[in-house]
Amino acid sequence: MAEKKAGMIVILSSPSGAGKTTLVRKISLRNNFKISISHTTRKPRVNEKNGRDYFFIKNKEIEALTAEWTNKAELENIEKVKTEEQIQLIRNEDRKAEEVYKWVQGSKQIQPLALSIARSMGQKSSIEELLLYREEKNPHQIRIQLKFINGGQKQLDTTLSAINSIGYRAYSANQNLIQGGKVDYQATLIWQDNNYITNELTLNHE
Numbered sequence: 001m002a003e004k005k006a007g008m009i010v011i012l013s014s015p016s017g018a019g020k021t022t023l024v025r026k027i028s029l030r031n032n033f034k035i036s037i038s039h040t041t042r043k044p045r046v047n048e049k050n051g052r053d054y055f056f057i058k059n060k061e062i063e064a065l066t067a068e069w070t071n072k073a074e075l076e077n078i079e080k081v082k083t084e085e086q087i088q089l090i091r092n093e094d095r096k097a098e099e100v101y102k103w104v105q106g107s108k109q110i111q112p113l114a115l116s117i118a119r120s121m122g123q124k125s126s127i128e129e130l131l132l133y134r135e136e137k138n139p140h141q142i143r144i145q146l147k148f149i150n151g152g153q154k155q156l157d158t159t160l161s162a163i164n165s166i167g168y169r170a171y172s173a174n175q176n177l178i179q180g181g182k183v184d185y186q187a188t189l190i191w192q193d194n195n196y197i198t199n200e201l202t203l204n205h206e
Helices: 020-028 059-120 152-165 194-205
Strands: 038-040 054-056 126-134 141-149 168-178 182-191
Touching: 059 126, 059 141, 059 152, 141 152, 152 168, 152 182
Parallel strands: 038 054
Antiparallel strands: 126 141, 141 182, 168 182
16 A cells, blocks of 8 residues: 655745736646635635635624634644544553563563572572562673572572573672571672573473
């Protein structure tokens, strides 16, 4: 389907008798021009016809026409506002859909990581808090905050080994071993193995 292009409005303005009507008649012979007929309160000249050259009206009709045009303009403005509101709603929904899409794409990367951490926990250890922050500008980096109880350093080593096994390496780590086997661990994980996550996701969907 051919794209419909917007038209262009051309306004001819000059003193009375300068030849606007003659010029308009010549332009109207072209197929891509449509003439807009104006209103005037002057009397018709020789060979001028009402509705062809002008709409000849009396002064007392101007007020009624002005009120009609004003009302029409107000209604069109109301419709314009409604249309703009609908467009904004569509844009908002589109933005939300894009955010959901980004979240889904991000979760595909985080899902194997969270699953691997959960599986690494021993029978007596349990996760108290696990936060994973995916960097938008650098999606291969994930900030991890992990707190678990029981297991201490041994459990932490097991968990880090599980993280390494799926292609992540920990950098800028900060860990706090608390009495009783509780661990508070923070680090930046950098994804270095693209093949594992693709394969893992494929297996999960089969």
